[in-house]
Amino acid sequence: MVHLPGPSADIADDCGSEQEGAGQQVMADEPVLPPGQYIPRTLPVLHYGPIPAFDPATWDLRIFGATEAASETRLRWTDVTALPVSELTADFHCVTKFSVPGLTWAGIPATELLSRFPPAATVTHVMIWADFGYSANVRIGDFATETTLLATHRAGAPLTPEHGYPVRLVVQHLYAWKSVKWVRAIEYMTVDRRGFWEERGYHNTADPWREQRYSYQELDGEGPPL
Numbered sequence: 213m214v215h216l217p218g219p220s221a222d223i224a225d226d227c228g229s230e231q232e233g234a235g236q237q238v239m240a241d242e243p244v245l246p247p248g249q250y251i252p253r254t255l256p257v258l259h260y261g262p263i264p265a266f267d268p269a270t271w272d273l274r275i276f277g278a279t280e281a282a283s284e285t286r287l288r289w290t291d292v293t294a295l296p297v298s299e300l301t302a303d304f305h306c307v308t309k310f311s312v313p314g315l316t317w318a319g320i321p322a323t324e325l326l327s328r329f330p331p332a333a334t335v336t337h338v339m340i341w342a343d344f345g346y347s348a349n350v351r352i353g354d355f356a357t358e359t360t361l362l363a364t365h366r367a368g369a370p371l372t373p374e375h376g377y378p379v380r381l382v383v384q385h386l387y388a389w390k391s392v393k394w395v396r397a398i399e400y401m402t403v404d405r406r407g408f409w410e411e412r413g414y415h416n417t418a419d420p421w422r423e424q425r426y427s428y429q430e431l432d433g434e435g436p437p438l
């Protein structure tokens with residue numbers, strides 16, 4: 213069943229606000245999707261390159277770059293599993309236009325990592341690194357949102373290998389390519405750099421509610437070039 217996008221895009225254009233929900237009619241059981249999105253039958257698996265093997269004895273998560281402390285942090289898997297967790301239910305929006313409503317995640321809030329391993333005051337962005345060179349840059353404000361998680365679980369069970377086991381980022385309010393699977397490092401940056409897809413023609417910010425899909429939209433703010 214294909215779900216057609218709600219009127220949020222038109223409303224945003226008319227009133228100059230990108231917020232959804234203002235005055236629109238929505239059926240109670242119909243999720244409101246960002247413009248141009250549809251709901252697929254199942255959660256697709258989508259990534260570039262192979263699924264990395266996980267060995268808890270050698271695996272680590274590095275926090276490096278412009279840290280407040282002089283040195284970088286290297287967490288082992290047992291360090292990560294000792295951190296506090298929280299839960300999140302959120303829709304998942306891929307730039308290829310599928311949206312999966314109501315996924316339930318559990319994991320370490322990004323705010324928890326930021327408070328335990330603080331960035332320098334000058335940090336503006338983070339680069340989230342995975343195995344095999346995949347990366348995504350995220351503005352510090354998007355990363356520091358309460359709903360941003362380093363997820364270890366989905367639907368009450370550990371992530372499956374293809375969905376990012378042992379740990380993936382979930383930035384629920386951005387297109388899913390920013391939700392890096394198999395996270396191995398968090399780099400604090402004082403100058404923005406583009407990640408894997410951002411360097412290959414995708415939007416630097418990636419807000420699905422503003423339909424920020426492609427990098428050319430950055431030139432004139434919104435929409436395709438005339």
Ligand SMILES: Nc1nc2c(c(=O)[nH]1)N[C@H]1C(S)=C(S)[C@@H](COP(=O)(O)O)O[C@H]1N2
Nearest residue numbers: 256257258259260306342375388389392393
């Ligand atoms: N490491 C890594 N993470 C990644 C990707 C990737 O290629 N490599 N693809 C991204 C994209 S484009 C999407 S849509 C989601 C898909 O997540 P899923 O496979 O769990 O549905 O993962 C994101 N995270």
Ligand SMILES: [Mo]
Nearest residue numbers: 306307388389
């Ligand atoms: Mo995607």
